[in-house]
Amino acid sequence: xxxxxxxxxxxxxxxxxxxxxxxxxxxxxxxxxxxxxxxxxxxxxxxxxxxxxxxxxxxxxxxxxxxxxxxxxxxxxxxxxxxxxxxxxxxxxxxxxxxxxxxxxxxxxxxxxxxxxxxxxxxxxxxxxxxxxxxxxxxxxxxxxxxxxxxxxxxxxxxxxxxxxxxxxxxxxxxxxxxxxxxxxxxxxxxxx
Amino acid sequence: xxxxxxxxxxxxxxxxxxxxxxxxxxxxxxxxxxxxxxxxxxxxxxxxxxxxxxxxxxxxxxxxxxxxxxxxxxxxxxxxxxxxxxxxxxxxxxxxxxxxxxxxxxxxxxxxxxxxxxxxxxxxxxxxxxxxxxxxxxxxxxxxxxxxxxxxxxxxxxxxxxxxxxxxxxxxxxxxxxxxxxxxxxxxxxxxx
Numbered sequence: 010x011x012x013x014x015x016x017x018x019x020x021x022x023x024x025x026x027x028x029x030x031x032x033x034x035x036x037x038x039x040x041x042x043x044x045x046x047x048x049x050x051x052x053x054x055x056x057x058x059x060x061x062x063x064x065x066x067x068x069x070x071x072x073x074x075x076x077x078x079x080x081x082x083x084x085x086x087x088x089x090x091x092x093x094x095x096x097x098x099x100x101x102x103x104x105x106x107x108x109x110x111x112x113x114x115x116x117x118x119x120x121x122x123x124x125x126x127x128x129x130x131x132x133x134x135x136x137x138x139x140x141x142x143x144x145x146x147x148x149x150x151x152x153x154x155x156x157x158x159x160x161x162x163x164x165x166x167x168x169x170x171x172x173x174x175x176x177x178x179x180x181x182x183x184x185x186x187x188x189x190x191x192x193x194x195x196x197x198x199x200x201x202x
Numbered sequence: 203x204x205x206x207x208x209x210x211x212x213x214x215x216x217x218x219x220x221x222x223x224x225x226x227x228x229x230x231x232x233x234x235x236x237x238x239x240x241x242x243x244x245x246x247x248x249x250x251x252x253x254x255x256x257x258x259x260x261x262x263x264x265x266x267x268x269x270x271x272x273x274x275x276x277x278x279x280x281x282x283x284x285x286x287x288x289x290x291x292x293x294x295x296x297x298x299x300x301x302x303x304x305x306x307x308x309x310x311x312x313x314x315x316x317x318x319x320x321x322x323x324x325x326x327x328x329x330x331x332x333x334x335x336x337x338x339x340x341x342x343x344x345x346x347x348x349x350x351x352x353x354x355x356x357x358x359x360x361x362x363x364x365x366x367x368x369x370x371x372x373x374x375x376x377x378x379x380x381x382x383x384x385x386x387x388x389x390x391x392x393x394x395x
Binding site for chain 2: 032033034037038039040041042044045067068071072075076078079082083084085086087089092111119120122123
């Protein structure tokens with residue numbers, strides 16, 4: 010069993026059937042050992058993909074993304090959440106990302122300078138639930154004419170539709186911890202093949 | 203000359219007397235080699251400080267902070283910018299950080315679970331200008347009864363008052379690239395002793 014899954018069984022808090030908190034080691038306080046083990050797994054899985062760039066969205070994706078970028082020795086690019094007052098700018102690719110949790114839609118953007126048609130992008134994020142953040146990042150890569158060659162996720166809520174939406178786009182999704190259910194205040198992982 | 207300073211001379215863009223853009227390698231697209239060299243310098247400078255925790259603020263401080271945390275093998279904690287609707291919560295330390303650039307004040311917070319009176323905290327951030335973000339982080343550490351034992355900054359605008367404000371608090375500030383001036387579209391660094 011991966012180190013992240015072990016850590017989730019001992020150190021995460023199941024809040025309800027839909028929410029598990031991992032903020033003691035993954036997305037508020039970060040355990041560097043957990044992060045290093047996560048990045049090793051991503052590198053092992055995606056190493057044949059000839060990746061030219063790692064991409065994520067601020068803020069929780071940045072730590073795993075920079076560690077993976079270090080291993081692949083390619084640049085990492087993080088999409089920024091636009092200030093409410095930010096106007097559409099010719100120098101930026103932008104897209105809207107809906108959050109079902111917060112019931113808000115926010116614009117995220119990257120500079121056009123840092124994505125090109127030659128890019129083979131690996132998207133990294135901490136959570137996959139409804140897939141909106143990853144779809145938004147894929148849209149930014151598409152706007153630049155580049156290719157998303159994979160999506161690496163730390164924690165996937167497999168009982169929500171995110172993975173299916175991404176696979177429908179034909180992209181390879183690899184998640185380290187796939188949660189089948191959070192019922193009865195317990196984490197059940199999807200059984201590994 | 204440090205790798206970051208060399209990179210700034212070749213790859214940054216001086217926008218005006220007060221603004222230099224480093225978003226091709228430090229705070230939007232990130233060059234993993236630059237980040238690794240930065241983290242090595244922080245580790246070398248602060249290695250005797252018996253640090254128990256690395257702390258930063260989302261989003262641009264996260265990448266250097268996780269690399270330094272990996273080297274010291276201590277947890278990294280990043281302060282979150284509160285949603286406008288977030289109420290004061292007994293489980294959080296919070297403080298207000300003013301941005302002179304944006305002329306806005308935003309509340310940042312950390313969970314009380316992740317700071318304790320035993321903590322010796324090293325604060326890491328990408329930029330130091332007016333010092334408001336670092337002062338805010340120091341305030342959070344103080345609220346927990348912990349101690350800020352150092353502040354590591356990637357790029358310091360030494361012609362702005364941030365360093366003085368932090369030194370007035372008695373804390374050791376180490377900046378890798380100290381900019382003396384951005385006049386005439388040129389970066390002049392503070393001369394090293």
